[in-house]
Amino acid sequence: LVVAEAFGTLAELYPGRIDLGLGRAPGTDPMTMRALRRDRRETEEDFPRDVMELQRLLGDAAPGQKLIAMPGAGTHVPIWLLGSSLFSAQLAAERGLPYAFASHFAPRYLLQALDLYRHNFKPSAVLDKPYAIVGVPLIAAPTDDEADYLASSTYQRVLGILTGQRGQLPAPVAGFLERLDPQARAGIADFLACAVVGGPDTVRAGLQQLANATQADEFMLVSDVFDPALRLRSLDIAAEAMGLSAPVVPAATIP
Known part of the structure; x- marks a missing residue:
């Protein structure tokens, strides 16, 4: 909800200028993770569930929906999946989302991840074909x-x-x-x-x-x-x- 409202605010201030990149890694050291309340061990099911929840919060509010991002709902901020391994490539392919590979610091799996993403891509309401960024x-x-x-x-x-x-x-x-x-x-x-x-x-x-x-x-x-x-x-x-x-x-x- 915090992420949806933060990016919803940006989207209202700068319409059409905001993308939301989501990655599994905390991107910091253990001490900072604890300060951010990110010290709980996450499972492989957590990230796909979080992506789905953000898509729902940034989409149009459904009748009777109790948890609504304000602002955020209805902004449809484009969601990108970020990764330096194969997990997010597979998830981006399954969800039909654009994908960005972190080859600016972890190039080892670049070509393998892009191949996996493109080979398994399923068209969605967001994209009809794969779309990839390379760092x-x-x-x-x-x-x-x-x-x-x-x-x-x-x-x-x-x-x-x-x-x-x-x-x-x-x-x-x-x-x-x-x-x-x-x-x-x-x-x-x-x-x-x-x-x-x-x-x-x-x-x-x-x-x-x-x-x-x-x-x-x-x-x-x-x-x-x-x-x-x-x-x-x-x-x-x-x-x-x-x-x-x-x-x-x-x-x-x-x-």
Whole structure:
């Protein structure tokens, strides 16, 4: 109900501009989970039931319905299922919902999940055919060398995640990867297997290769550049490289 009313409020403020992405993972550490009252062990039945309840709360209120999201009811906020494994791909296929794969941090099952989603998709009132987003870590700059330098912020962030030392995005450091041992470099490479880093030509080729491999309907670009102005520049370079007529609009997320 809280989620339905929060996104219902956004939908009333910005009609046609709001999507709701749902994933099973809490997306945080155990201490924060407890603060959010999310320390109860969930079962595989919980998430499908929650998705169905949100669809009902965001749909038109039925006669006699006692639990109504205000605002929220009747907004029909589009629901996307998010995942980094195969569970949500299967559920999105069964419910006929759009699907977004978190290949920006967990690329291992990307192609398998997309294949499962498309192969098992059942048309619904929401979609008549599969529709998939692929997350892409992107660092674009005027030259490959500058992009590699800016990407060191992402490499540091990823290493912090892998070693349990999360923190704010660090400033770039020249030659960061070269200082690491092979195991650390391999961990970062695995985490960022779908990353596209480089100048305009490299970005164009990298995104096109990923598009050919995944047949994605959309890319969701994650550009962890330390300087906010250069982060926006990174997205603009990507848009221009792909021949888009307008700048890429950064997505806002609500945890």
